[in-house]
Amino acid sequence: MPAAGADLSPLFSRERLNQMSIQPLFPDLASPTLALGWGQIDKLYTTPDPEEWLDIEHAAAARQQEFIAGRNLAKVLAHSLGLPNISLRRGDDRSPRWPTDRCGSLTHCSTVCAAVVSTTEVIESVGIDLESVGRVETKLWPTLFTARERDYLGQLEPEKANVEATVFFSAKESFYKCQYPLTQSWVGFQDVELERSDDKVLRISPTNGDKQRWHVPPIHVAPVDEQHVATLILLYR
Numbered sequence: 001m002p003a004a005g006a007d008l009s010p011l012f013s014r015e016r017l018n019q020m021s022i023q024p025l026f027p028d029l030a031s032p033t034l035a036l037g038w039g040q041i042d043k044l045y046t047t048p049d050p051e052e053w054l055d056i057e058h059a060a061a062a063r064q065q066e067f068i069a070g071r072n073l074a075k076v077l078a079h080s081l082g083l084p085n086i087s088l089r090r091g092d093d094r095s096p097r098w099p100t101d102r103c104g105s106l107t108h109c110s111t112v113c114a115a116v117v118s119t120t121e122v123i124e125s126v127g128i129d130l131e132s133v134g135r136v137e138t139k140l141w142p143t144l145f146t147a148r149e150r151d152y153l154g155q156l157e158p159e160k161a162n163v164e165a166t167v168f169f170s171a172k173e174s175f176y177k178c179q180y181p182l183t184q185s186w187v188g189f190q191d192v193e194l195e196r197s198d199d200k201v202l203r204i205s206p207t208n209g210d211k212q213r214w215h216v217p218p219i220h221v222a223p224v225d226e227q228h229v230a231t232l233i234l235l236y237r
């Protein structure tokens with residue numbers, strides 16, 4: 001096992017990067033200070049960083065694999081931005097403790113994971129989420145969606161509504177991950193409301209209280225593969 005923060009250049013060799021087959025995600029938004037990608041958990045799984053291992057040593061095997069794969073992906077993305085390798089520990093509240101030079105967000109489903117990493121000079125906070133299409137059953141709508149959101153979803157063809165409900169759920173998870181580092185606060189599913197702007201963008205607003213700067217950015221939506229959709233919110237400085 002390498003020492004924490006060790007030279008991981010073998011991780012970034014062309015051969016190893018090819019094996020990991022990291023796929024682009026939201027390519028139009030990527031820049032020299034913003035890296036995004038997704039991949040298969042089994043291909044991204046590698047020898048764990050010993051400090052990060054402390055956070056999941058007692059977890060189930062599948063949980064260890066998704067955790068390690070997500071961090072591995074984040075390391076590769078950080079490296080592509082010229083950032084040094086630093087362990088990404090998990091806080092007591094389960095959120096990732098990003099090193100001060102960067103911010104990012106992680107997400108995983110059973111077989112795939114995705115990550116975004118940027119520099120804190122450019123981005124104040126970010127949230128990303130992946131979901132399997134069809135996961136959000138109609139019986140969950142009253143818990144997850146406001147009356148207005150349910151009206152909108154109810155007017156769609158059933159197949160389209162199924163995909164859109166997944167997108168809306170994912171968007172709320174992305175929003176939660178983006179706002180949490182700024183507020184350290186819980187936000188419930190009825191506390192925010194989504195609206196479609198166009199086929200690639202949603203807007204979010206609070207259902208109670210004042211609009212804050214983390215309610216302002218658009219939430220980007222993109223297909224990942226046939227089974228998964230991703231959402232992303234970027235709060236630029």
Ligand SMILES: CC(C)(COP(=O)(O)OP(=O)(O)OC[C@H]1O[C@@H](n2cnc3c(N)ncnc32)[C@H](O)[C@@H]1OP(=O)(O)O)[C@@H](O)C(=O)NCCC(=O)NCCS
Nearest residue numbers: 067094095096106107108129172173176177180187188189
């Ligand atoms: C925290 C939460 C958003 C994670 O989403 P999820 O769909 O369960 O799981 P994902 O795989 O997409 O994301 C998990 C990753 O989110 C990150 N994460 C966990 N808690 C976080 C927090 N409070 N803030 C930011 N990121 C967090 C972690 O990196 C985690 O992966 P890791 O443990 O391997 O590091 C979700 O479990 C939750 O608690 N949701 C309830 C609150 C909510 O979503 N409200 C919506 C209305 S805005």
